[in-house]
Structures are given as structure tokens and as C-alpha cells.
Amino acid sequence: MAGALVGAAVGDALAAPFAGAPPGEFSRRFPVPARGSRTEMCGADPGRFTSAFTRTLEALIDEEFTFPDQLCGALAGEPVEPVGSDFADVLRRAIDGQRDAMTAGALAGAVFGMAGIPMRWSSVVHGEAAGRSWRLDDLQELAATLDGHPTPPYDPGHIPRLGPTEVLPGIWAGNLDGARYSDSSFAVISLCRLGEPFGHQVQRMAYLADNDHNTELDVVLEDVLADMAALRAEGRRILVHCHGGASRTGLVLRAWLRRTEGLSTDEATEVVAGRWPYLGLWNASFTAALERLA
Template structure:
């Protein structure tokens, strides 16, 4: 690989970015803007969910699984005896990137790569599963090694083995795609942002993988994730223009081949090219229309991972790559709560992260990049609701003595016996008492507004929230179900829980739940879901 192999025409990148941004009117951009934080979180949680779901089947033939979208899909096991819901090296290597991007502007030179290299090196010394190429490169480094040392090591490994085109850099590239700018007119793509993504993707790939195929794949996937996070759609031609001109036709043909194929048609998916093609095939087989954000449904997300895993081979990595783009398209709302609740894994020396914490890291990356990032999206230890009126509402669920329904203020004064919390509003990272175990905290981001764009996949999200209450109760937990004031979100989910799991007639469920909460009045969008559930009982 010569230096010219990686030389990029920045004018062409700027043209690609400009063309893509011009596809949207101000009104369209405004419609898509509320979903940006959700799509960013969806990319990272989607990556980790795919990783954890695929881990048990790694190195084997197609398992022929059918994903139900419940916690039971997270079976664990496999070659490395993973716990149910535990992610592998794919996500573990992405975590230092998330942390670095959340603290340092990726355009600031090489400070990020060197810090990341050292964290990867320390992790690889104890990790049960590290790719052969990555282990060979990191194993040659010392505690004083820099990013340049890592690239030199990657080149030496490549020259000694004759290859370095594994999928180990593509699997971790999703954080690069989260770099999105914000202004008063909303989120948008800029030439500077695309330039930073292209440069970062290739440089970070080269830390362990010298082969230009690995760098190209990371650039393509990172730019596509950026497009999906920013706008909810992907323009393949614009993404291809971010590659060196001499290699665009080849990758255009590879993507076209995959779009018409099955993921299993690319069996050498430890190779970065087949891994990307298998993921691209899985996304198309699942029904994603990349230019229509309305096709990015919960069913499409679930099916994309199912197709990816059923390709066999490097199942965790192909599913992680697939989940990163599928999650960026569909958003975190499309990911089953049962999967999110079990999700966990390495988050640093002695640290175990949850899926919710991964989502928070994703949003922190965007806040760091966009100086005008909306306050309503920014993570904080506590969200102050003291000006919202009565936030001390509390009542027993009229149909289940093991469920309390109320307002956010009850997090500071939990009823006796409560050992699980389902939150239906934005809360801080330290707002749920430490006594509640991480796996018994479920956060559902619902907005008490009726506009369709505010709550993507509304019916799915509401039913998932009700099912989460049922799952916790089945485990013997006493649950606090809350929103801000227990006016709209809490009564809606409480009534759905009665209807779906306790056999209570719809009209009676709504009437008696609302009678228990003095200010209960589900908004029209939520009420329409309740009516639909009543008619299908």
C-alpha cells in the first residue's frame, strides 16, 4: 500500500457532503432532527446487541435461529462461555473510542489514537477473545507505544503474513459515524464533519489493520452510519465518493452484489470484504429501504440481526456490523427492551457497562462534537423536574399489588419493597437509587407529545414498556413505573400492562388506572394505541 492509496480528494468529499445535505428541505431536516440522539444511541446499542446475540454461534454453521425479540434470545454460551447478553471484543474495542470521542474533538490530531491504543493494549492482555490480527499487532507494543508505533506494528504484521484484511477494524468503527454537527436550524452534515469521519475511520483502522480493504470498509460504513444518524437514510453514491477514486467501482460492485444476495453467500466473513457484504445483505433482506426512513422498523432491525447471525461463521462480528447501521437507521426505540436489559460487557479495567450506559456514551459523543447541542439531549447525573409541579404522585396499580405507579419524585423516596424501576421519561445517570440493580432499571424514552416524529415506533415502544413491567414481575420484582407527573405516559403503560398481561378489559383497564392517578389523561397519540389494543383483544 502506497501513500497515494490513502490520499483523498477533499473537494470530492465536500461535494458529496454538500449534495447529500441539499437533498433535504429545511422542513425535512426539522422533521428528522428529533430522532438524531435516538439514532446515535441505536447505532451503538445495535452494535452491542448484535454482538451479544451472535456470540454463542461464532465459528459454527448457520444456527437457523428465529429471534423473538425477547430476553430469551440472549442465550450466552459459545466458545468463550459468554454470559447471556454479554458483548465480545467487537463492542469492547469500540468503548475506548466512544470515551475518547466524548472527551476530545476527533479533528484534534492524534491524541485520540494513542490513548485508544494503550487502552486496547491493556484490554488485550486479559480479554478472552481477541482477533488474531489485532492480538499480533497489540502484542508487539509496550506501555509507551504511540499510535505511530501501532501503525508500524500493523505494517510489520502485514508484511510478515502477507495479509491483514480481517474484519477486526470494521467491527469497532461505529463510534466514528456519530460525529454530527448541530446548529439552531437542526442537525446537519458538513464537509468538515465528513472529512473528520473519513480521516478518523482510516487512521483508526490502520492502527491494527494495514490492508487498504479494511480502511475502505471502515470509511464506507462510518460514513453510512453518519448519514443514517443525521438523516435516517443512506446515499450509497455519496458514501462511495469518500473513497479513493481508483477503488470506487470495485466497492460499488461489491455492494450491488450483496444487495441482491443472502448473507450466507459470503462465507469467508472473517475477511473484511465478506463481512461487510454479509452485513449489507442482511440489511437488505430485512426490508430496509435506505432512502425511505419509514422502512426502518423494529421488525426490520430484528430481522437484520437474524439474517446476519444465520450466515454462520463470524456471527458476532457480522451481527455487530449489521446492528451498527441498522440501529442508526431505526433508532434505539426499535431495539427490544428485553435485549437491552440483558446487555452488558467490558467497559474498562474492572468496569462493566450496561446497554443504557452505552447509549449515554453515544449521546455524549454528539454533545462533544456539537457545541450548540440541545440541552434536552445532554446526559446529566440528575434531571431537575422541581419546576414541573406535583412530582410526588404515587398509587398502587389497581390490578397488581406488586406495581407502584407514580411520578419521578418517587425515585428520591422509593416505596418499601421496590426493587425494580421502569422510567418513561428522561432521567439522570444517577437518579435511580444505587440499591436498584443495573439489570432491574429499564429506561424508556417517551415524549409526552402527539406529533408523530417525537415518538418513533410508538406502539412498539409502549407495548415493550408494558412487557418490561411484566417481565420484572415474573422475576418476583416489585416495580415502580413512573414518568414526570404520572399524567400521560404512566397511565398509558400501566393500562397496557393490565390489558396485555392481566386479562383486564381495555376500557376497564384505562378507567381504573386513570382513577388511581388524580391527573391522569393520556394524550391522543397514546390513547390511540390504547384503543387499538382494546379492539384487538
């Protein structure tokens, strides 16, 4: 459900600046993925809900929304063939073809899941509905409720602040509060739930659980590394963090070395451990993902 709901919000906001544009305008303006500080999520207020999504969200809250048959099938696990090879391709085709991007995003999100939605898009969705403000975390909490698994609002609790510390050239590390209270010029890569949003201009949220239940770990890792590469190419200082700054943060730091320096998993681990003493190695699925990384 989270993929469908967030996918609908993303599709709605991504398409809004192209309303009334000629067919193919999205691909003309963005012929390749825009992963830096300025992305395809453009317009006066990038990521903001339109009135159409606001009405949909309020109907969901009031239990008055009728789910399309195809979306119901996808949510039930039935095989559905979206028009595109992945979430981004589905949205590109929908916007270029002047089709309903909110519906296309919902279906693609149901098929490809939250992990398949580019974090540069999902991280910025926001708006007001039902008398309150909404961001990515709020949509995910509502999705859990709609799925029959309500969760209380996230409380990260109090943890001693770690970092930010420059671990690799241009790449800094920290824990949740180390990142939250860091200089706002950092481009932040968040790998955990946040509680209150940060005030940084550039922040990407790629939620990973610190266990072996990340079914699309490779997809998420590729998305994170590609965005990091684009942000570094702009000269941005990148701050990577998770709740404790240990396992998930260490995964991305080591993956960055694997990808950019060609180090083996063991070599990357040795380098990071020597520069970030909080590195956690208890998650075997993370090490396995590093071995698969090209």
C-alpha cells in the same frame, strides 16, 4: 444519530459473549426473545463496552471517525434495506453469521431508530471511554451533540415524591423520585430521562416524550408490555414511572389493562383513575395509541 450510536453499543455488547462461538450459537441459546430479568445481553458484565466500541466512541468524540457510506446514507434518510425485519432480527442474523455486530447494530439503529432497539438491551449498555463513565443517557446526549443539537446534562429538579403505590395486581406506580428511592427489588420501567442512574438490579428505560411527537409510540408500547409480561411471569413486582407519574405512567397502566384484561380504553381509564389519582389524560396521542392496541 441516537439510534445508530446506541445500536452500535448494543450490537457490540450483545455479540461479545459469542466471540469464537460456532455459527448459529446465539439462536441456539436464545431461540425466543428473553425478556425477563435474564436477557440475551449476557456474559460476565452484561452490556459492557468492548475495547472496539470504546475506540469507536473516542474517535467520535475526537471527530476522527469515518462513517461507512451505507451508514451515512441511512442517517441522511436514504432508503437502506437492513438484513432483517427489525433491529433484533438484524442482530440475531449478524451474531449467528459471525458478522460485525457493532456495524450491523449501527445501521439497524439508524434505520429503525431508538424506538426499534429493545429496551432490555439498550438499558444496560455501559462502559468507560475518554476518561469517564458512560450509560444510555450519556450516549443519547453525545448523539444529540454529533447531530448538531447539543443538550446540557439532564437535571430533573426537585419534585415531591409520589408512590410507589400498587395500582394493579403486581403493578405499582410512582413518579421519578418515588421510583428512584423505592425498594431495590422492584423491576422498574422508566418512561423518562433519569439524571443519575438508579440502583435497582432490573430497570428498563423506554423514553417517551409527553407530547404527540413519539413517531414510534406503538412499537415502544409493545416492547414495554412484552417485557412487563415476562417480568410478571417471574413473580417480579413492577414499578412503572415517568417524571410526574401522570400521563406516560398512566398510558402504560391503561395499556396493561387493555392487554391483560381486555378492557376498553374508557374502562381501563376508569379503573386506573380510581386507583391512581395522579393520572393525566391531556395527551390525545396516548389515548389514540390505546385504541389501536390489540
